[in-house]
Amino acid sequence: MARRTSRRAARSRAVLCLIGLFVLAGFPAGAQPAAPAVVVNGQPLQLDPPPAFRGGVLLAPLQGLLEPYAATGGWDPLTRTAQVVGPRGSRVVFRAGDRVAVVDGQTRLLPVPPEVAAGKLLVPVEFLFRALGAWVKWEEVSSTLHVASQILRLVLDRAPGGLRVQVEATGPVQVRTAQLSQPDRLVVDLVNAASRIETREVTLGEFGVRRVRVAQFQVKPYVTRVVLDLDAPVDVEVAPSASDVVLWLRPRPGAVASGPSPPAATPMPTSSPEAVATPSPSASPPAPSPALAPSSVSPDAPKILEVTVERQVGRLRVVVQGDRPLHYHARELPDPDRLVLDIPGVFVPVKQELAVGGPVEVVRAAQFQTDPDVARVVVQWQMRTRYEVVLEDGGSRLVVVVDDVPSQPPRGGHVVAIDPGHGGKDPGAIGATGLVEKDVVLDVGLRLRDALRRQGVRAVMTRESDVFVDLADRVPIALRAGATVFVSVHANATTRGVIRGVETYYLKPDSVLLATLIQEELGRSVGIPDRGIRTANFKVLRDSPIPAVLVEVGYLTNLEDEALLRTPAFRQRVAEAIGRGVVRFISQVPALQP
Ligand SMILES: [Zn+2]
Structure with missing residues (x-):
């Protein structure tokens, strides 16, 4: 998009x-200490029996605590155990009289054991909610345990x-x-x-x-x-x-950017800090207008005539042509890295966006502000590089001259085959909340291909879309395309949701270095557990006569990994890390001559 x-x-x-x-809620001075209360998501709970302290720890009947937090579970008097399942799937098991609870399969010591009163199991309230991931705070002044x-x-x-x-x-x-x-x-x-x-x-x-x-x-x-x-x-x-x-x-x-405000779905409080944080209309700079149609600009109004990109040997020129001398104010902004040029006193009659490639990803020009007019040109970097802003033609031409490093020749004759797992009728693993492996690994694979190509590495894919490719065909496809390195991309799954992290598999000795370098880069930069290199008898690794690895880019069955894998930013990080590992490998190991 x-x-x-x-x-x-x-x-x-x-x-x-x-x-x-x-x-701060006011409590009258000198008020009697209140009976302890539990408030869950703003709702004071009516608990029977009411919450009470045992050895300084607040206990309350389990049954009344669960529903307000959308947890489920129940107490089984026969086995004297209670199982609780939280809204995100956390599991807590209590046993009456037992100082140990089991939280997501791991034993945890309780501050006091749960006890039975009037046929109900009383459990340590704070422990329960913390185990379910809630925010918990004891408020002394009101004798209330707040849970959110x-x-x-x-x-x-x-x-x-x-x-x-x-x-x-x-x-x-x-x-x-x-x-x-x-x-x-x-x-x-x-x-x-x-x-x-x-x-x-x-x-x-x-x-x-x-x-x-x-x-x-x-x-x-x-x-x-x-x-x-x-x-x-x-x-x-x-x-x-x-x-x-x-x-x-x-x-x-x-929709028009400066159109009237639509009615709010739910009115915001008038004391909203958002309203405070944003200056009132009279104090704020005039609202920027959408790009203006040429007809709405008077013919002699100062304007930007054109924004173009010229490619020359070793450099790129982003040319902003005005109809009179221009002034500008330049600054660098991060996330994404970009150079912003504000040009006061001129109009941009037609909003422009130019996909460039090389060191510059995209150039955009648009009206940033009207009355007074400010045009804005944004040069968004793909790779940070040297540049210079100059005025030419008596000042009416503003030029950003960018060093364009010519793309390197293919490294050592290597061709990297990228093999996104599964596809088509074979979805692969399904994540804890439904993310599908075939989609994630295709996206990571395409990002890896682009990352390699940006560095002058020839890269081919065993599939580039959501199609089924037989396991037996994957290595032959790669070899027919002249591949000298094979990288299969998968996402892992396990019945144990707590397991997470990245791992790289290899099978044959010629692949150890490739696996090591990729895993090293992944472990260093993606920010999820580094599970190391491993061997496994995967068919693609077995079939491959060239160095071959299979990267598992995370565990879809782990909520945190799955959530990260949903994000383009994380997929990009993973792809770039694999790419760095591959580049290190091919700069060290010459391609085998056919
Ligand atoms: Zn897979």
Whole structure:
């Protein structure tokens, strides 16, 4: 999907976390210590018998604790055990009188043993909710144990016609959405949810969503706020489930970026810090307008006539041609790496986007601001390289001259065959929440191919789309294409959901170095457990007369690995790491002559 032009990337960053409302509930001084209470996701629980301390640990009847957190399970008086299944599949087993509980297959010591009272099992409340991944806090002043779902991760994914945003939470989350304008943004409040998301801000630049920000907007009750900065209003569909919430964002047909604000699905509180963080319309710079049609610009208004890219030997020229002398202000921005040139006093009559290739991925030109006019040209790097900004032709031509390293000749005559596992009628492994192996490994494989080609390595694929390729045909396909190295890409599965990480398999001695180098790069950079190199009698490895490995890029049966594998960013990291391993191998080992 083509990237959309960012018309107004520069805006003061709304640092919501700093101005989140830390409303302190008032408790009258000198009040009697209250009986202990448990509040789950904002809901005070009516428990019978009521929660009580045993040896300083709060115990409460299991039965009343589960449903508010969307957990299931029950107490079996015959075996004196209780099994609890959390909304994300965590399992906790308690036994009356036993100091040991089993959490996801592992034994854990309890602060006090569960006990039976009036035919009900009383369990340590804090232990239970922590085992289910909840945020738990004891509040002394009100003698209340507060329990809230935690937001683990936001997964942004391409979906047919739009963007899919999956909010992964440890427990139930209430969702409120509102669309605000000037600038266009979608505010998603996750109520009764504490944020455990480390990345506070992601630049997207796709599907009309420029940026996604996450902040703990409020405590008591906990509200995690996700703000999506939009190019134009979108249609939003919310599909909540036991824990995850999925939002579908689709561009609204005929939406205009500066159009009126659509009615909010649910009104946001007027004291919203988002409203505070964004300057009021009178104080803010004028809202940027969409790209203007040429007819709406007076013929003699200063303007950008054209943006072009010229290729010369060893360099690229991004040429911004004005109809009069131009001034500019240049700066570098990260994520993605780009050079931003703001050109005051001119119009861009037609928004432009040029896919370039080489050191520059794309060049975009658009009106960033009107009244006063500022045109913006963005040069987005594919590889950071040397460049220079110069004015030519009396200042009316602004040129970014970029060193273009000629692509290297194929390395040592090597041809790398990339073999994405499965395909077509064979889906491969199915992830814990439904991610399908054949899709993930194809995407990783294509990214690996591109990463290798960018480095001048010839790469071929055993499949480039969702088609079935017989296992017996894979190595022959590679050999017919002249392959000298064979890399099969798979994602793993196991019945034990806790297992996660990357591993590389080889079979024959000529493949040990290849496996080692790939695994070393994976272990160093993808950020999930390094499970090392292994041997296995896989058919493709057995069949291959050339160095061959099979990389398992993660465990689909592990929730964390699966969630990462859903993200383009992680797949890219994996592909690049494999690519670096392959390049190290082929620079050390000459290709076998046929
Ligand atoms: Zn597989």
